[in-house]
Amino acid sequence: MRTFGRHSILVRSAVMLLGSFFLAGAVTISISLAFTSARQHQAATDRLNRLLDTVESTVRIACFVQDEKLADEVAQGLLKNKEVQSVTISSEDGRARRLLSDSRHGLITSGLRLAREVRSPFNAEKVIGRIQVDANTTAIADDIHDEVRFITLEIIGQLVLIALTVVAVMLVFIVRPIKAMSDGLHRMDATKGERLAVPRNHANSEIGRLVHDINGLAGNLVDTLDQERTLRLDKEVEEKKYHSIFENAETGIFIVDQAENLPSWNPAFALLLGIPTNEVYQGTLNIRQLPWENASRIVEMALNCRLDNIGLSDDLAIRLRNGSRRWLSVVLTPVGEDLLQGVVHDVTEHKEAEASARRLSVTDALTGMANRLGLEEELQAMLRDPLIAQTGGFALVLADLDNFRRINEGFGLPTGDAILRGAATRLGRCVKGSDTLARLTDDRFALILQSVTGSEEAGRIAERILASIRKPFPVDDAQIQIHASLGITLYPKDGADIPGLLRNAELALDRAKTMGGNGFVFFDPALTEAAEQRRHQENDLRQAIQNREFRLYFQPIVDLADNRLAGAEALIRWLQPEQGLIPPDAFIPLAEKIGLIDEIGLWVLDAACAQLAGWQAQGLDRYLSVNISAHQIPDGLPPAALADAVRRHGVDPARMALEITEGVLLADVNKALTWIEAAHGLGFRIYLDDFGTGYSSLSYLKRFPVDTIKVDKSFVGDMGEDGGDRTLVEAVVAMARSLGMSVVAEGVETAGQLDLLRAMNCRYGQGYYFSRPVPAEQFEAAAVRIDKMLAGRVEAPA
Amino acid sequence: MLPRPLLLLLAALLLSPLAQADPGLVLVVNARSGVDRLTLDDAVNIFMGRYRQLPSGLAALPIDQPENQPEKARFYRLLVHKDLAEINAYWARLIFSGKTSPPHQAKSSAEILDLLARQPGAIAYLERSQVDSRFRIVLELER
Numbered sequence: 001m002r003t004f005g006r007h008s009i010l011v012r013s014a015v016m017l018l019g020s021f022f023l024a025g026a027v028t029i030s031i032s033l034a035f036t037s038a039r040q041h042q043a044a045t046d047r048l049n050r051l052l053d054t055v056e057s058t059v060r061i062a063c064f065v066q067d068e069k070l071a072d073e074v075a076q077g078l079l080k081n082k083e084v085q086s087v088t089i090s091s092e093d094g095r096a097r098r099l100l101s102d103s104r105h106g107l108i109t110s111g112l113r114l115a116r117e118v119r120s121p122f123n124a125e126k127v128i129g130r131i132q133v134d135a136n137t138t139a140i141a142d143d144i145h146d147e148v149r150f151i152t153l154e155i156i157g158q159l160v161l162i163a164l165t166v167v168a169v170m171l172v173f174i175v176r177p178i179k180a181m182s183d184g185l186h187r188m189d190a191t192k193g194e195r196l197a198v199p200r201n202h203a204n205s206e207i208g209r210l211v212h213d214i215n216g217l218a219g220n221l222v223d224t225l226d227q228e229r230t231l232r233l234d235k236e237v238e239e240k241k242y243h244s245i246f247e248n249a250e251t252g253i254f255i256v257d258q259a260e261n262l263p264s265w266n267p268a269f270a271l272l273l274g275i276p277t278n279e280v281y282q283g284t285l286n287i288r289q290l291p292w293e294n295a296s297r298i299v300e301m302a303l304n305c306r307l308d309n310i311g312l313s314d315d316l317a318i319r320l321r322n323g324s325r326r327w328l329s330v331v332l333t334p335v336g337e338d339l340l341q342g343v344v345h346d347v348t349e350h351k352e353a354e355a356s357a358r359r360l361s362v363t364d365a366l367t368g369m370a371n372r373l374g375l376e377e378e379l380q381a382m383l384r385d386p387l388i389a390q391t392g393g394f395a396l397v398l399a400d401l402d403n404f405r406r407i408n409e410g411f412g413l414p415t416g417d418a419i420l421r422g423a424a425t426r427l428g429r430c431v432k433g434s435d436t437l438a439r440l441t442d443d444r445f446a447l448i449l450q451s452v453t454g455s456e457e458a459g460r461i462a463e464r465i466l467a468s469i470r471k472p473f474p475v476d477d478a479q480i481q482i483h484a485s486l487g488i489t490l491y492p493k494d495g496a497d498i499p500g501l502l503r504n505a506e507l508a509l510d511r512a513k514t515m516g517g518n519g520f521v522f523f524d525p526a527l528t529e530a531a532e533q534r535r536h537q538e539n540d541l542r543q544a545i546q547n548r549e550f551r552l553y554f555q556p557i558v559d560l561a562d563n564r565l566a567g568a569e570a571l572i573r574w575l576q577p578e579q580g581l582i583p584p585d586a587f588i589p590l591a592e593k594i595g596l597i598d599e600i601g602l603w604v605l606d607a608a609c610a611q612l613a614g615w616q617a618q619g620l621d622r623y624l625s626v627n628i629s630a631h632q633i634p635d636g637l638p639p640a641a642l643a644d645a646v647r648r649h650g651v652d653p654a655r656m657a658l659e660i661t662e663g664v665l666l667a668d669v670n671k672a673l674t675w676i677e678a679a680h681g682l683g684f685r686i687y688l689d690d691f692g693t694g695y696s697s698l699s700y701l702k703r704f705p706v707d708t709i710k711v712d713k714s715f716v717g718d719m720g721e722d723g724g725d726r727t728l729v730e731a732v733v734a735m736a737r738s739l740g741m742s743v744v745a746e747g748v749e750t751a752g753q754l755d756l757l758r759a760m761n762c763r764y765g766q767g768y769y770f771s772r773p774v775p776a777e778q779f780e781a782a783a784v785r786i787d788k789m790l791a792g793r794v795e796a797p798a
Numbered sequence: 799m800l801p802r803p804l805l806l807l808l809a810a811l812l813l814s815p816l817a818q819a820d821p822g823l824v825l826v827v828n829a830r831s832g833v834d835r836l837t838l839d840d841a842v843n844i845f846m847g848r849y850r851q852l853p854s855g856l857a858a859l860p861i862d863q864p865e866n867q868p869e870k871a872r873f874y875r876l877l878v879h880k881d882l883a884e885i886n887a888y889w890a891r892l893i894f895s896g897k898t899s900p901p902h903q904a905k906s907s908a909e910i911l912d913l914l915a916r917q918p919g920a921i922a923y924l925e926r927s928q929v930d931s932r933f934r935i936v937l938e939l940e941r
Contacts, residue, residue: 058891061888061891061892064846064848065846065847065848065892065897065898066848066897067892067895067897067898068895068897069894069895069896069897070891070892070895070897073895121888122842122846122878122879122880123839123842
């Protein structure tokens with residue numbers, strides 16, 4: 001058993017206890033000393049006062065008669081008390097003071113003095129003398145010392161008893177159990193499951209709880225150690241596994257340290273970077289020694305990776321000893337302790353594929369020249385080039401082959417492609433090698449003419465291009481002749497950015513096209529204005545649809561054989577709020593171009609059906625024809641929409657005629673045929689409008705289910721003067737009859753023309769002679785007039 | 799309630815013994831002593847032994863009435879409010895030191911009158927009725 005050392009709780013507590021007890025004792029004794037002293041003085045004073053009381057009457061008498069002898073007697077009596085050291089008695093009678101007695105024992109030693117006035121025995125208000133007593137303080141001090149000594153001994157005794165009790169209690173309740181626990185802990189092997197025993201009688205005390213806590217802690221520690229051991233074993237297995245992965249991976253893996261040396265790498269890395277396996281670097285291989293094309297890139301990457309503590313990746317090129325160039329994807333990741341882990345893949349194939357795709361994306365497959373993307377990139381590069389300011393600019397030319405669609409339709413796509421390739425070659429010959437050529441869409445090309453800044457030079461080149469395109473293209477056995485339109489913009493005069501330049505070139509090209517093709521036009525700000533105006537018109541037209549600004553006018557058609565009103569042609573008008581009534585020629589082409597024709601067409605059909613339904617309801621035997629634009633066929637006005645319209649209004653489709661032009665037949669013959677047959681199948685009549693002005697192929701007439709032909713008013717108008725036109729109309733009427741079709745003569749303006757048409761047996765007539773197109777509400781009036789006219793030959797209106 | 803005459807009678811009975819039983823005394827000296835008036839204090843000092851001198855410088859000779867005379871007890875009661883036992887106890891304390899002595903104890907009233915007449919410094923207390931021209935009243939002691 002170990003002894004209690006200097007630092008034992010018991011010794012420390014005992015020292016602390018004794019110290020504090022000593023302090024407490026000292027304080028207590030000092031206080032009681034002061035208290036006792038005060039009390040003893042007070043007691044001595046009281047005793048002296050009582051003593052003086054006993055001699056009071058005698059002293060009064062002594063003083064009254066100024067009797068020294070009696071006074072001495074009193075003084076000697078007082079001095080018999082050992083506390084009295086001296087007595088002085090004096091008398092006074094108002095004038096003189098007289099010492100009666102002055103008796104003492106030795107020298108006066110203290111300041112405790114009592115003095116009393118002596119009053120007359122017969123008159124208590126009259127002072128006749130004085131008695132003064134000095135106390136013997138030595139005696140008082142002896143009393144005080146005796147008392148303090150007793151208190152001191154008492155306190156020391158009590159404190160020693162308490163200290164001993166505390167020490168004993170600590171020894172029994174604290175020190176012993178702790179020592180027992182400490183010894184137990186020394187002997188205990190926690191891993192074998194041993195635990196501390198709870199000291200006797202401490203099951204529910206703090207000591208007992210401490211033992212439980214220690215046992216709990218020991219349990220936790222043992223558990224944690226077990227887990228740790230398991231983890232370590234697992235980790236060893238894992239490490240072996242990872243080492244094997246590291247060794248066998250096809251991905252290059254390496255570690256870079258702070259000095260840019262490679263302390264380790266795997267075989268795949270050695271293979272990728274061409275590190276000879278027989279050479280032993282032993283950790284001195286520096287990353288710069290590897291065959292990077294640009295070693296500073298990887299060094300910089302490693303530095304940034306370390307500085308920012310983030311993973312970085314990049315594709316870096318290396319050049320192997322055999323001279324081949326490879327692309328490696330390198331990923332660097334900080335793995336702690338200033339080490340970086342690198343992962344390397346060979347991405348050479350991927351890089352090459354990417355470059356190839358990049359080339360393809362800017363190349364036109366057919367001609368091998370740049371495509372639209374390529375052109376825009378080239379333009380961007382040129383606009384960024386600071387040299388552009390020195391050379392003064394360039395010209396951007398858009399070239400479009402006129403009516404190229406017909407080639408494709410007429411000769412087939414292979415022929416079209418051959419011509420496009422040929423045109424591309426010819427364009428290439430017309431410009432310098434440094435100029436850029438691109439194909440934007442089907443037959444639209446763009447040329448960037450370097451350093452061409454003047455319109456004169458650009459015009460010369462444009463002429464050259466036009467001439468070279470005009471030469472016939474030999475395709476198979478045939479010679480195909482086409483021509484082109486060119487729109488020219490000059491940078492920077494005509495536009496400072498790419499979209500602006502391209503848009504302006506397109507405006508110039510459109511202008512060249514509308515001027516008939518086979519020419520070139522320089523961009524002019526007026527073109528922008530015109531385009532602007534058209535855009536306004538477009539907006540107005542869109543508004544017109546929303547605001548329902550369209551009206552239907554009706555021009556009567558007369559049955560010349562039966563002399564009666566047969567029906568009418570519905571004609572659209574635009575009631576523009578500012579400009580008034582606008583005829584269809586002024587807005588239908590624009591509507592066709594911007595795709596509003598479909599919506600307008602549907603409205604026309606709907607309004608016409610409504611009108612027809614009205615007539616039908618009145619029991620009038622009339623038919624109504626509406627004009628169908630080539631743009632509406634086949635998708636803008638699908639047969640289903642036709643069927644829906646007549647069904648909704650409950651009209652007989654046989655009374656509804658659809659007027660189409662020969663243009664419809666030119667666009668896409670097969671689709672047009674399908675549509676016409678479908679419409680005809682629904683019961684609609686098909687009219688061929690403006691017959692004679694276009695191609696007027698007789699084969700079309702045979703192939704399409706046309707019911708009626710409308711002879712163009714230009715022929716009817718010229719019938720009277722020119723014998724040729726009259727013959728032509730006659731021939732058409734005859735041909736139609738032979739094909740089982742009816743004929744409507746348009747533009748009948750005079751009675752003479754009417755007579756001629758009757759003579760030709762032309763069935764129907766339409767024109768100002770009968771009536772102008774009128775709004776619906778005036779139509780009945782016109783019908784009445786026509787009836788009268790036909791019956792009584794009433795004069796036609798002027 | 800008692801009738802009014804009875805009340806008056808009761809009051810007279812209660813008051814009359816006090817008024818009659820304790821008539822005043824006078825302090826007298828020889829007419830030749832040269833003293834006209836004495837204060838009560840002077841009287842106390844002389845009779846209780848503090849001073850034995852008259853204000854005129856003459857040695858005072860205080861004289862007590864005989865022991866059995868009621869005037870003596872009356873005199874001390876009037877002078878210092880003490881009875882004779884107390885006065886005797888007072889003198890007993892002083893008797894041994896010899897410093898002073900009690901007043902001369904007269905054997906009879908005649909002796910008092912005689913001493914008053916003979917001794918110029920004599921001073922004594924008398925019933926007012928006993929005073930004649932040889933004596934001079936210096937202090938009237940009344941209750």
